[in-house]
Amino acid sequence: SGKPVILNSAGTVSPVGFATTAESIPAGAEDTEGLYINYVGLAVDPTSGNAVAVYKDFDASPSDYGWCVVGVVSGTTLTWGTPTAFSSAAMAAAPLSVNFDPNTAGSFVIGYRTTALNVIRVMASTLSGSTLGAFGTGVAFASSASPADTANNQLSFDPNTAGKFAMANVITSAATSGIVIGTVSGTTVSFAGSTQDFTTADDYAYVNVIWNPNVANEIVASFTKSGWWGKVIKGTVSGTSVTWGTETILVSATANYLNLQFDPNVANSFAWAYYNANTGVGGSGAGTLVGATWTFGTNQVVPSGGSGQDFMVRFDP
Secondary structure: OOOOEEEOOOOOEEEOOOOOOOOOOOOOOOOOOOOOEEEEEEEEOOOOOOEEEEEEEOOOOOOOEEEEEEEEEEOOEEEEOOOEEEEEEEEOOOOOEEEEOOOOOOEEEEEEEEOOOOOEEEEEEEEEOOEEOOOOOOEEOOOOOOOOOOEOOOEEEOOOOOOEEEEEEEEHHHOEEEEEEEEEEOOEEEEOOOOEEEEOOOOOEEEEEEEOOOOOOEEEEEEEOOOOEEEEEEEEEEOOEEEEOOOEEEEEEEEEEEEEEEOOOOOOEEEEEEEEOOOOEEEEEEEEEEOOEEEEOOOEEEOOOOOOOOOOOOOOO
């Protein structure tokens, strides 16, 4: 039919698309932590199944600090523990992020920015069951400030190498965007290389980066170029250096907070989500990346008839 397909493990093919099925969402009752919080990041520990959330809290004393809290999952019940401030400085008006190392039990890192410096920083900690370990020292991986509206602070661990992660970087003053490769050992974070730019000609907003779990040393950056169209670009990592492919248009619309996630169960397949500032609703779709070839299915409105912002996509592993 001339339409893109996915090669299945059994040797058959399936059309690329984004199917919807009826599910009971949410499965459990809604549970709230805090009265007035913002810029939330959340990750699930693959070892314990518990969640860690980070956020900027306007109610706590002192106000505007960055906080971390553990959510214990039992069946369909989620119970939040006691929040702990991970940084004694006011957070900038920008999303926070948290992600677990899939190769090191309980190890996770937080990405954040403070109001005073507005430089993205990374801090490491550990989770043992429902108990938070001590927080390490926040380490800046850029010497220039990144505006609050141009980076999601999202980071991604290499699924094949313990303690190795990538984080997106936007330097508007220098009109460059790229990623930095970092490492974490215990609670110590370091950045071994410089920013690996995929552009030096324009301001690229809302940059995110993910690792392909099915292809070693392959990353994908998603971003919103000047003009606000959503784009993607593939990179091949060697040590701390990246060789970039050709940028490709994913969404021909205003695609704020564009982010992707690979399906851990289906090789080469991924899904994306974004906020369409033209329509005020979210969008999502599915595609494949095989070698240097991208295929994209049709965008779906999320939620249909609703509104929202800061959409993110995640797979059930």
